[in-house]
Amino acid sequence: MSNRANDIARLIEQKAAAKPDFPALTFVHVEPDGSLSDERRNFAELWDRGARLALWLQQQGVAPGDSVVLMLKNRPQFVEAMVAAALTGSIFVPLDTRSMGEKLAYMINHVAATAIIAEAAALPALDTVAEQLGSRPPVLVVDTASAPRNFPAADYAADLPGDAVGLVPVIPDPTSPMYLMFTSGTTGNPKAVVRTHAQYMRGMKGLRALGVDDGDTLYTGLPLCHTNAHSTLAAGLAMELPVVFSRQFTKSRLWDVCRAYRCTVFTLLGGMIPEVFAVPPKSDDRDNPVRLVIASGMPAKLWEAYETRFGVTITEVYGSTENGGTLINRMGDGPRGSMGKPPPTLVAAILDDDDQVCAPMVPGHLCFRKVDGGSEAVTYYRNEKASAEKVTGGWFRSGDIAYADTEGWFYFLHRAGGGIRRNGDFVNATLVETVLAQHPAVRDVFVYGVETAANVAGERTLVAAVVLDTDDALDGIRQWAADHLQRSEIPEIWQLLPAIPKTVSEKPVERDCIALLHAAGLVEPVAAEVPA
Incomplete structure (x- = not known):
């Protein structure tokens, strides 16, 4: 196999050879009695299990360019499926495990899924939409011996090959799709953003610019069907930092998890921020190993209160699933409540309806371009019209209304067109x-x-x-x-x-x-x- 780390499979292969026992990933679950249980993967295990899953996918007829749907919460099998997709040249498509009905049927049909890897909680929704699908791909179930009624099925633990003998590994073109990430879909059907292998690998160490450093242990309760969680995963894998996931977000046990696994950095966004703060204060709130919270949407009125109550520093970051623009307020370098400023490679601007730059403090459309005047194209899977509209006149159109102050710090106001976040x-x-x-x-x-x-x-x-x-x-x-x-x-x-x-x-x-x-x-x- 190639030693080039141009995709996540080859990266894990290299890590497994160099540091096979490194404790790369820990997936924590809060049991009904309140205790914490976990599943762990080192680099060697990720490589071995990913390769065996890749062989299973090939045995099901999955070919380069095919789509594999993942309906999984934060579990080790999710990352193993990412490795397997790269080894087969297929495209992984994460879906929210709560997806159901017409929306679920649309997404599966839109990507023409050739296989589905799912947990038990997703099976009823899959069975319900079976008749709406153009085909019924095999479903590999990860956490139970039960099976869907209306699909061919296999059990992850029992039916995966014992080794990867017979696997025909594919080395994907770096510009080919690695995964499709569906947006929330404010109007009409949700759109699937195409992310290539090169884009993913290029951004793997992006959290370093937000304050993450050697020696950190990263934590997230965000789901791997959200681009934010992938930033945490990618940074951990590339920088060889342990990453801890909660199977699902838990506001009441977040600090317990961080204490138990010695996490030093975690991410929060949107409504999670006040939810965590609303948990009744405890005398040991500051008794935790966390030094940095990376937030998206930290209210100005809560910023200082968070830092004081929990003994942490806040970095605010703005981004999008399309990855067309970024703003960073690194560890409070700028005013509290500001999304930040663009990194050195980008220009951010507030434009009016005629594409003229707004004066400071005047609301307008938040747009981005590269410093050289260009803008990286955004591709929505099988949606040329939406792709063309996202980048026009050399600007990436975020779809958000914001303003900039006289010092060039940016502030979010609301979604253009009244989208509900x-x-x-x-x-x-x-x-x-x-x-x-x-x-x-x-x-x-x-x-x-x-x-x-x-x-x-x-x-x-x-x-x-x-x-x-x-x-x-x-x-x-x-x-x-x-x-x-x-x-x-x-x-x-x-x-x-x-x-x-x-x-x-x-x-x-x-x-x-x-x-x-x-x-x-x-x-x-x-x-x-x-x-x-």
């Missing part, structure tokens, strides 16, 4: 409306976001304005939402209206709905923090 992800309001409208008691529905005092900057509370046959049907609607939507898509506020305010073209008028919400006392008005 919750816990760091954007909610597809159209999808939620579609699901709610299918309930027989719903005569009309409009889903939107409203700013409340409890929201992190840039995030909004999800509201469903509904017109019902009878008001007593609301309990049934709530249960319908719980049964058919992901948790992040379930409205927090239900607004019962006799009619939804609309324009003459039948477009709902969001500002009128918000005014009615305020008038009913369901939400207190919040003054927008927009500069004068």
Whole structure:
């Protein structure tokens, strides 16, 4: 095999040869009794298991360029699947394990999945959409002896080959797709961002610019179906730093995990930030090994309180799934509440609707380009129109509204077009409306976001304005939402209206709905923090 580390498989191969016993990854799970259990992988184990999984994929007919869907929480099998995908030249596609219904069917069909690696919790949703799929690929189940009813299936522990003899390793072109990461999809169907092997390998040590250093132990509770978690994973693998994952985010046990595994750096974003702070203070809050928290969306009013209460330093970072632009406020170099400034290789600007640079303190569109005047192309899988629209006039269009102060520090305001962000992800309001409208008691529905005092900057509370046959049907609607939507898509506020305010073209008028919400006392008005 090649010794070139141009892809993650070859990197793990090299690490396994040089430091086979290095404790690369630890995956922690909080058991029902509150105890912590874990699964661990050193470099040698990652290489061995990844190669055996690659052979299994080839035995199922997976070929270079094919897509392999991963419906896994943070487990070692996820990283083994990344190695296996590189060895087979296939493309791994992480999906949220909570995905269901039409959205799940769309994503699997969109990437034409040739295999699915899933955990037990995802099997009911897969079985439900089986008839909507163009084909039914084999499902490899990682954590149970049970199997899906409507797919050919295998067991990860029992059915993987005992060795990798017979594997025909592929050396992928560095410019070929390594993985597809679906965006949240604020409107229409979610888009899949293409990330190449070269892009991934080039950015593996990106956390060093945020304050991560030799000797650190990294922790994240973010899922590996989110690009943020991959930044942590990549840095650990490339810099030979131990990485600790929680199987899923736990606000109440975060500090216990960090203490137990001696973690020195962790990442937080969006709604996680106030959730962690809202846990009742304890006398030992500062008694922890963490020195650095890398945050995305740290509110200015919580910044100093976090550092004081937990004895940590904050680095704020702005980025996107497309990786078209970055802002860094490294360990508080800039004002609290600022997203930061671009790295030396990038130019960031606030542009108006005519692509003219806005004056300081004037809100506009946050855009990026390289210092040489170019901009790296963004590719959405099988969506040329969206790809072309993301980079125009030499600028990467983030889709966010922001402003810059007189010193060049950038501040986030909101998503352009009113996209609803919750816990760091954007909610597809159209999808939620579609699901709610299918309930027989719903005569009309409009889903939107409203700013409340409890929201992190840039995030909004999800509201469903509904017109019902009878008001007593609301309990049934709530249960319908719980049964058919992901948790992040379930409205927090239900607004019962006799009619939804609309324009003459039948477009709902969001500002009128918000005014009615305020008038009913369901939400207190919040003054927008927009500069004068």
